[in-house]
Amino acid sequence: MSLNIDDFIKHLEEEFEDDIQPGTLKPDTVLEKAIALTSVNALILISMIKVEYDVEVNANDLNKCKTINDLFNVINKKLN
Amino acid sequence: MAFTTTNNVKISGISACVPKNVVYNKDYKWISKKERNNLIKVVGVEKKHTSPKGVITSDLCYVAANGLIRELGWDRSEIDLLIFISQSRDYLLPATACILQERLNLSHNTAAFDVSMGCSAYNYGISVIAGMMANGGFRKGLMLTGDVSSLGSYRDKSTYPIFGDAGTATAFEYKKDVPPIFSSLQTDGKGYKAIIIPEGGFRNPPSKKTFEYKSYGKGMIRHRAHVDLNGIDVFNFSLREVVPHIKNFMKEIESSIFDIDYLVLHQANKLINETIRKMLRLEKEKVPSTMKEYGNTSSASIPLTIVSELNKEVTTKKSSFLLTGFGVGLSWGSNKVELDKIICPKVYIYEDYKEKYGVKQI
Numbered sequence: 001m002s003l004n005i006d007d008f009i010k011h012l013e014e015e016f017e018d019d020i021q022p023g024t025l026k027p028d029t030v031l032e033k034a035i036a037l038t039s040v041n042a043l044i045l046i047s048m049i050k051v052e053y054d055v056e057v058n059a060n061d062l063n064k065c066k067t068i069n070d071l072f073n074v075i076n077k078k079l080n
Numbered sequence: 081m082a083f084t085t086t087n088n089v090k091i092s093g094i095s096a097c098v099p100k101n102v103v104y105n106k107d108y109k110w111i112s113k114k115e116r117n118n119l120i121k122v123v124g125v126e127k128k129h130t131s132p133k134g135v136i137t138s139d140l141c142y143v144a145a146n147g148l149i150r151e152l153g154w155d156r157s158e159i160d161l162l163i164f165i166s167q168s169r170d171y172l173l174p175a176t177a178c179i180l181q182e183r184l185n186l187s188h189n190t191a192a193f194d195v196s197m198g199c200s201a202y203n204y205g206i207s208v209i210a211g212m213m214a215n216g217g218f219r220k221g222l223m224l225t226g227d228v229s230s231l232g233s234y235r236d237k238s239t240y241p242i243f244g245d246a247g248t249a250t251a252f253e254y255k256k257d258v259p260p261i262f263s264s265l266q267t268d269g270k271g272y273k274a275i276i277i278p279e280g281g282f283r284n285p286p287s288k289k290t291f292e293y294k295s296y297g298k299g300m301i302r303h304r305a306h307v308d309l310n311g312i313d314v315f316n317f318s319l320r321e322v323v324p325h326i327k328n329f330m331k332e333i334e335s336s337i338f339d340i341d342y343l344v345l346h347q348a349n350k351l352i353n354e355t356i357r358k359m360l361r362l363e364k365e366k367v368p369s370t371m372k373e374y375g376n377t378s379s380a381s382i383p384l385t386i387v388s389e390l391n392k393e394v395t396t397k398k399s400s401f402l403l404t405g406f407g408v409g410l411s412w413g414s415n416k417v418e419l420d421k422i423i424c425p426k427v428y429i430y431e432d433y434k435e436k437y438g439v440k441q442i
Contacts, residue, residue, distance in 0.1 A: 040122050043315055047355040050319050054359070059312065 015048045027069040082265040086210040090258040093251040093423035095148035096387040097140045098129035100431040124350025128244030128375030130230035137168045140247025141224035143433045161221035162192040165201040199407025201379030206415045207263035221252040227378035233302035244375030248383035262416040264329040271410035274313040279304040346405035347381035394419045
């Protein structure tokens with residue numbers, strides 16, 4: 001299954017609509033700057049990835065990702 | 081796979097009882113306002129009913145059972161089976177069901193015992209009671225499930241804002257030619273520490289040290305006879321196990337989740353339950369919730385949600401239900417049942433009932 005980073009960004013915008021201005025996210029946006037990765041937001045993010053891609057990422061995975069593209073690559077890698 | 085089909089047993093009624101006292105999470109001053117708002121949004125609990133000192137699970141179940149027996153018009157001498165399922169029993173021994181047999185004025189010809197389960201209590205209970213009754217040895221049975229969890233630490237944000245108190249009663253009858261009850265039950269004891277009261281039982285008997293308050297992280301101060309809940313572990317477990325479990329169960333009974341009228345999930349928290357619902361691609365209307373109003377009521381959450389949210393549906397028509405519980409143990413399970421114009425009184429308020437009818441203590 002091939003993933004599209006634009007779709008992933010759209011899912012992020014929908015899930016965190018209070019925090020993210022639509023159209024402002026780019027693949028190289030720093031994750032922590034886009035979403036404050038509090039424990040609650042981390043859970044929301046993990047849940048969104050599970051629902052949309054049926055992929056399990058954990059807190060450790062999130063900590064290793066600097067940008068949105070890094071996280072996208074983690075999902076891609078787990079899918080394939 | 082622990083999978084059972086039980087014939088000749090009908091669910092005739094379901095009732096629930098909560099204490100009058102309501103606690104609002106917007107007033108939970110132990111954490112900051114921002115954290116409170118976030119918590120209400122994600123966990124989904126705006127308020128919950130909590131018991132005053134001295135009112136415990138068996139009291140709430142007593143009212144639920146007494147009210148239900150009256151509404152059913154049952155002769156108490158005909159009830160020959162009573163099962164109490166909870167994580168908050170009266171005493172380490174004897175079994176709470178024995179005390180309730182006397183309090184409910186049931187005959188000495190009643191088999192009464194406890195089962196120790198929490199989030200999956202209702203699912204295990206249905207399987208146990210239906211299995212016992214299927215051969216006609218028992219004619220009328222009561223299953224009481226519930227928990228008083230509000231005895232946890234106020235200064236522990238990982239448990240205090242989540243749990244509410246409730247007791248429920250479900251009535252079963254031996255009856256030929258009713259739709260079968262299907263059950264599937266699972267366990268992963270590796271995760272037994274994910275939700276635990278670490279001391280006060282026989283493994284770690286209570287000592288002076290048990291009741292010393294300690295900090296277990298920001299906003300989490302409790303002693304070792306309080307509930308210790310690892311939110312991340314429970315979250316990961318729920319997301320990993322519940323959906324495949326439901327899909328396998330549906331396959332096993334040759335049914336589709338889309339043919340079921342309602343999926344009633346254990347009310348764990350909003351994020352977990354919403355994630356499960358979305359993974360199953362079910363509409364919101366099919367998956368009722370009581371998190372907002374009652375919180376996580378542990379072993380009462382499935383029947384309380386039916387009584388509170390689907391009262392009209394279950395009393396006026398026939399509907400199919402998938403009931404799924406998951407959590408402490410770690411333990412999880414499902415039942416597929418049909419509820420056909422059952423007796424389902426509105427949620428009882430403990431103090432109001434007590435004032436009107438009295439509550440027998442022994």
